[in-house]
Amino acid sequence: MNTTWPKGLVRLLDGDDLGEKVGFTMQLLTVGPGGWPHVALLGVGEVLIVDPDTVRFALWQTTTTSGNVARYRQAVLGFVHDEAWCLARLEVEGVELLDHLPTPLLGVQARLVDLRQDRAPYARLTGALTFELHEPASVLPRWRATVEALLAAPTLNRLGDQRS
Numbered sequence: 723m724n725t726t727w728p729k730g731l732v733r734l735l736d737g738d739d740l741g742e743k744v745g746f747t748m749q750l751l752t753v754g755p756g757g758w759p760h761v762a763l764l765g766v767g768e769v770l771i772v773d774p775d776t777v778r779f780a781l782w783q784t785t786t787t788s789g790n791v792a793r794y795r796q797a798v799l800g801f802v803h804d805e806a807w808c809l810a811r812l813e814v815e816g817v818e819l820l821d822h823l824p825t826p827l828l829g830v831q832a833r834l835v836d837l838r839q840d841r842a843p844y845a846r847l848t849g850a851l852t853f854e855l856h857e858p859a860s861v862l863p864r865w866r867a868t869v870e871a872l873l874a875a876p877t878l879n880r881l882g883d884q885r886s
Contacts, residue, residue: 724837726774727810731803735771737869741862747851749800750779752790762787763851767865769799770872775834777812778872780827783819788828792817797832805846806839816878820871827868831878 727735734743743766750762762785769779777799781788791797795814802808812832820827841847855861872878 724839725834727771727777727834727837728803731801731808732771732774734803735766735769735777737770737873740767740865740869741858744855744858744862745852747801747853749851750781750787751798751800752787752796753794754786754790755793760786760790763853764799765853765865767861767868770869772831772873776815776831777810777834778829778831778875778878780820780829780868780872783826783828791830792828802847802850804839805848806841807847807850808837808839810837811835818875818878820868820875823867823871824864827871829872829875829878831875 734746746766748764748769750764752760752762754760762781764779768781769777771777781791791814797812797814799810799812800808801810811834813835814830814832816831818829820829
């Protein structure tokens with residue numbers, strides 16, 4: 723069982739040089755009340771690794787994913803890293819409304835429970851989902867503000883009784 727983030731991924735999701743990292747995409751998988759899986763996509767301006775086993779991410783506050791995360795306190799991050807498909811099982815430790823941002827977001831802190839890497843001996847994985855920003859000049863400042871809010875959020879590590 724691997725319970726620490728790979729060093730290369732930590733550098734990628736450290737909140738620095740966001741403009742140079744645009745395109746890296748992670749899938750955040752949750753389960754809803756009916757048991758169906760739900761997928762949301764996150765970019766480098768919405769995910770921040772804060773220590774070897776902790777990640778923070780920001781979600782639009784009224785989404786299905788936000789509700790699932792707050793309700794069930796579990797999620798999986800899927801992504802390509804180091805030529806492997808990675809699945810990081812997460813246990814949510816805290817949520818906080820980041821309402822001082824121009825668009826309020828739900829900040830989430832989660833502990834890495836397990837990180838699994840799937841490699842094929844006959845091939846190397848070179849990528850998965852990627853994207854380009856239509857208007858980087860408007861998105862990058864918002865991402866910078868989001869990362870700064872995730873860094874500064876004092877109560878993300880205290881969940882309290884917020885289950886629905």
